[in-house]
Amino acid sequence: MKDSNFLNENNARHMWHPMGHPGALQKDPPRIIKTAQGSTITDSDNNTVIDAVGGLWCVNVGYSSEPIKQAIADQLNELPYYSAFAGTTNGPAIELSFELSEMFKAEGMGRAFFTSGGSDSVETSLRLARQYHKINGAHSRTKFLSLKKGYHGTHFGGASVNGNNRFRVNYEPLLPGCFHLPSPYTYRNPFNETNPERLADLCVMAAVDEIEFQGPETIAAFIMEPIQGAGGVIVPHKSYMKKMRDVCTKYGILMISDEVITGFGRIGDWCGARYWGVTPDMMTMAKGITSAYFPFGACMISEHIAEVFEEGGPSIANIGHGYTYSGHPVGAAAALACIKESKRLKIQENATARGNQLFEGLKSLKEKYDVIGDVRGGHGLMTGMELVSNQENKTHMDAERMTKVGEKVYNSGAMVRVGGNNILLSPPLIISSSETNQILNALEEGLKVL
Numbered sequence: 335m336k337d338s339n340f341l342n343e344n345n346a347r348h349m350w351h352p353m354g355h356p357g358a359l360q361k362d363p364p365r366i367i368k369t370a371q372g373s374t375i376t377d378s379d380n381n382t383v384i385d386a387v388g389g390l391w392c393v394n395v396g397y398s399s400e401p402i403k404q405a406i407a408d409q410l411n412e413l414p415y416y417s418a419f420a421g422t423t424n425g426p427a428i429e430l431s432f433e434l435s436e437m438f439k440a441e442g443m444g445r446a447f448f449t450s451g452g453s454d455s456v457e458t459s460l461r462l463a464r465q466y467h468k469i470n471g472a473h474s475r476t477k478f479l480s481l482k483k484g485y486h487g488t489h490f491g492g493a494s495v496n497g498n499n500r501f502r503v504n505y506e507p508l509l510p511g512c513f514h515l516p517s518p519y520t521y522r523n524p525f526n527e528t529n530p531e532r533l534a535d536l537c538v539m540a541a542v543d544e545i546e547f548q549g550p551e552t553i554a555a556f557i558m559e560p561i562q563g564a565g566g567v568i569v570p571h572k573s574y575m576k577k578m579r580d581v582c583t584k585y586g587i588l589m590i591s592d593e594v595i596t597g598f599g600r601i602g603d604w605c606g607a608r609y610w611g612v613t614p615d616m617m618t619m620a621k622g623i624t625s626a627y628f629p630f631g632a633c634m635i636s637e638h639i640a641e642v643f644e645e646g647g648p649s650i651a652n653i654g655h656g657y658t659y660s661g662h663p664v665g666a667a668a669a670l671a672c673i674k675e676s677k678r679l680k681i682q683e684n685a686t687a688r689g690n691q692l693f694e695g696l697k698s699l700k701e702k703y704d705v706i707g708d709v710r711g712g713h714g715l716m717t718g719m720e721l722v723s724n725q726e727n728k729t730h731m732d733a734e735r736m737t738k739v740g741e742k743v744y745n746s747g748a749m750v751r752v753g754g755n756n757i758l759l760s761p762p763l764i765i766s767s768s769e770t771n772q773i774l775n776a777l778e779e780g781l782k783v784l
């Protein structure tokens with residue numbers, strides 16, 4: 335690699351960054367991350383901090399997994415790539431599909447369609463949902479329902495079911511036929527309801543109202559995250575997903591559980607659907623499947639959907655969808671090694687223990703600092719806090735002050751993700767208790783600047 339003078343001079347000059355203003359980033363270039371170990375990252379000025387972002391909710395087994403690195407190196411030597419389009423396949427992809435169908439047998443998932451990441455997995459699930467209904471002769475079932483505050487990636491389908499307007503408005507018009515339901519977000523909701531269980535019921539009633547208004551026979555699928563991540567770690571009441579499952583079943587609507595964050599241990603179980611006791615029709619996965627050592631994802635398909643495709647007519651049930659890197663042998667080898675490591679390390683158990691520690695710590699901070707409007711978590715290592723400049727009116731803390739807090743937290747020893755007026759915490763699932771305390775201490779230093 336070129337020296338640091340070169341990197342600093344060219345930082346953001348010739349590269350546009352996701353989710354940022356290209357001009358602003360040229361004036362204030364992003365931090366260069368040089369190396370990483372365990373749960374820590376080191377920047378080009380040699381500052382080492384705890385990565386409370388876990389890369390981007392994804393480096394579940396931490397940065398030093400030798401078995402994953404070795405599996406990638408071995409696979410590169412054996413077979414660096416071959417296409418999985420009709421006619422050829424490869425060993426690691428076959429083995430991974432078997433492993434995943436075993437791992438998610440309880441959810442009824444019998445088939446995997448491999449992708450290069452979360453947005454691809456979401457796109458796959460939406461397309462297959464429409465095709466499923468077409469095979470069944472239900473040609474009018476083309477619409478999608480999703481939740482406000484949901485995040486489902488940035489392809490046109492995913493952005494269309496996305497429930498945050500900052501990812502939508504500059505790209506409109508989006509896909510027609512996508513409708514958004516109220517999120518079970520206790521801190522802010524149009525019903526002014528603060529009881530999570532009652533709010534869940536109101537949201538289910540609103541969903542039924544929308545379905546009946548649209549006409550159930552026009553709706554293909556409902557997609558939701560078991561816990562909404564990028565929208566601010568919004569945890570529904572435990573009854574919500576189950577009740578929405580019942581609604582979907584009643585109206586013949588497929589339920590897609592977007593497990594891109596919640597899959598592979600982060601929520602304290604191997605998937606969010608299992609955590610809430612729900613059997614979805616499809617599950618979208620990425621991130622923790624390889625702990626981000628290789629860009630890879632999967633759309634898992636339930637046995638009963640698979641049956642319809644596999645017994646469908648040659649033209650209508652043919653899958654006219656796929657990616658050059660679907661079933662990439664190196665990605666599949668990375669996923670196999672990552673899943674093995676995740677199970678060996680029992681990362682879901684540590685996610686629960688450290689997640690509770692982080693959540694309790696944030697609750698203590700909330701008692702001390704008025705700027706904390708809400709803290710959310712307690713279900714694995716998905717934790718968030720919402721900052722407000724006025725507790726009573728719940729006025730969002732402005733972007734400038736949010737940036738200042740993020741900077742101070744970093745300089746005090748932890749990288750956190752600032753999203754709107756939320757601070758989102760999703761460290762590697764191998765994080766230790768003392769590292770968790772280091773995040774809490776750094777956060778407190780950050781809060782002091784307000």
Ligand SMILES: Cc1ncc(COP(=O)(O)O)c(C=O)c1O
Pocket residue numbers: 451452453454456485486487488559563564592593594595620621
């Ligand atoms: C729930 C969910 N779905 C989909 C995506 C999109 O994944 P990717 O960024 O890998 O395309 C994300 C990304 O954060 C996500 O959180």
